[in-house]
Amino acid sequence: MGNKWYLIGEDRARSWNPDVNLYSTEDFVHWHFEGKIIKNHETHPELGKSRMIERPKLMYNAKTKKFVVWCHWEARDYSASEAGVFESDNVAGPYTCVWTGRPLGTKSRDCNIFVDNDGEAYFISTTDENTNLGLFQLSPDYHNAVEKTVLCKGQRREAPAIAHIGDTYYMISSACTGWDPNQAKLATSKNIKEGWSPLENIGDRIAYDTQASSILKVEGTEGTIYVYVGDRWMDPNLPQSKIIMLPIEWEDGKMVLNYYDSWQIDMKRGVWRVKK
Ligand code: GAL
Numbered sequence: 001m002g003n004k005w006y007l008i009g010e011d012r013a014r015s016w017n018p019d020v021n022l023y024s025t026e027d028f029v030h031w032h033f034e035g036k037i038i039k040n041h042e043t044h045p046e047l048g049k050s051r052m053i054e055r056p057k058l059m060y061n062a063k064t065k066k067f068v069v070w071c072h073w074e075a076r077d078y079s080a081s082e083a084g085v086f087e088s089d090n091v092a093g094p095y096t097c098v099w100t101g102r103p104l105g106t107k108s109r110d111c112n113i114f115v116d117n118d119g120e121a122y123f124i125s126t127t128d129e130n131t132n133l134g135l136f137q138l139s140p141d142y143h144n145a146v147e148k149t150v151l152c153k154g155q156r157r158e159a160p161a162i163a164h165i166g167d168t169y170y171m172i173s174s175a176c177t178g179w180d181p182n183q184a185k186l187a188t189s190k191n192i193k194e195g196w197s198p199l200e201n202i203g204d205r206i207a208y209d210t211q212a213s214s215i216l217k218v219e220g221t222e223g224t225i226y227v228y229v230g231d232r233w234m235d236p237n238l239p240q241s242k243i244i245m246l247p248i249e250w251e252d253g254k255m256v257l258n259y260y261d262s263w264q265i266d267m268k269r270g271v272w273r274v275k276k
Contacts (some may be wrong), residue, residue, distance in 0.1 A: 001060065003267075005216075006091055008037065008058045008069065012239040016076065017048045020056045020069070022092055027267055028227075028245060037093040038069070038086060044097045050075060051100070053084065055159075057113040058091075059121055061142050067091050068142040070123045072111050073100045081107035083123060085143060103136045103145035110158035110176075112214075116192070117164055124151075126158040130176045133157055135193065149193045157185070157199075162192070163215035163226060170255055172202060172212040172228070179233040181206035186255060203257040209235075210244045220270020227265075228257055247272050 003026050010018035020038035023031045038056065040048030047053065056071040066087050073084030083103050086095040102108055103123060111125035121142050127134035133152045136145035151160075157173040164170075169189050175182040184207035185199035210230025218225045226248040233241045247263055249256050262275040 001091070006034075006058060007031070007243075008056050009243070010054060010056065010241075011036065012241060014040075015238045017052050018054070020053060020071075022058075028265060034092045037088070037095050043086065043095060044084075044100070051080065051082075051084075052076065055111050057111070059113055059115050059142055060091075061121075062119055064141050065089070066141075067095075068098075069095060070111065070113050070142075072109055072125070074109070078109065081109055081129075083108050083111060083125065087143070098143050103134065104148050106134050106136075106148060108134060112160050112162070114162040114192075122162075122192070124160050124162065126176065130156055130158065133160055133173070151196060152187070152199070155199065159211045159213070159231075161212040161215050161229075163217070164192075165217075165226065170215065171196070172215065172257075173199075174207065174211045179238070181209045181211060181233075183207065184210075184212055184257070188255075202255065204259065208244065208246065208257075208259045213243070215248065218265065218267060218270055220266065220268055223270040225265065225270055225272055 004024050007023045011021045012018050017040050019036045022034040022037045025031045054072040059068045069086040071084045073082040074080050084100040085098040087098050088095040106127045108125040114122045121138040123136040132150050135149040137147040139146050156176050158176050160173040162171045169192050171187045184203045186202040187196045187199050189196040210232050213231050214229040216227040228246045230244045232244050235242050260274050264275045265272045
């Protein structure tokens with residue numbers, strides 16, 4: 001929003017019952033802790049009791065002018081397979097619970113959100129005991145799933161991060177191997193609901209020890225950069241898990257992901273370079 005970027009994520013200080021923290025930055029290097037936006041035992045009576053939150057994702061709804069969080073709303077043994085929705089007038093909260101449950105009655109686990117250029121929003125999650133991906137189109141207020149499309153049928157994918165670049169949708173996803181990293185795969189389509197290409201490898205064998213979280217678009221005066229954001233879980237333990245950002249590159253019109261230990265981004269100009 002403006003020059004500010006917001007990040008929310010799991011505060012795993014108490015490993016199994018994350019609160020949700022909010023951070024802001026203007027350059028992806030210096031981060032400011034804005035506070036806890038969802039708290040165990042406070043935001044919802046079952047949070048920290050029968051339920052925990054994983055993969056919280058934040059959207060701004062330009063129509064309602066509200067901030068909406070969708071997340072994985074789960075029991076300790078992953079048997080609940082539900083989603084949770086929270087909303088606030090302000091990015092830093094307080095957030096109140098809108099709804100929790102299975103979207104359109106579907107068992108739903110690992111998840112993400114995607115907001116298209118036209119403001120149409122989707123919740124996308126691993127459904128049916130980690131078998132398929134469910135693409136759930138949301139109502140205009142982003143409160144409910146209104147339509148379900150099955151993607152990657154039977155392919156056991158999770159952690160799907162989608163971007164709409166030019167006339168193409170790109171989705172980077174992972175296999176279901178818990179906290180261990182695996183080969184990330186890319187699929188593309190001209191239509192978000194159908195016609196997705198077969199999965200192809202992207203990045204190295206273990207996605208540089210990450211699992212896809214988001215693909216960000218940084219538009220500057222000289223160029224546009226797409227940034228891959230991945231979760232590096234268990235580094236070395238759950239509370240110390242990290243977020244890794246890498247510049248997305250293009251080779252012969254194909255999206256590729258290379259590893260750089262250190263790289264520098266100029267947010268204003270929209271250019272980046274490897275840092276020596
Ligand atoms: C990961 C997933 C996490 C969490 C974990 C549990 O693959 O991305 O959100 O569910 O599995 O093992």
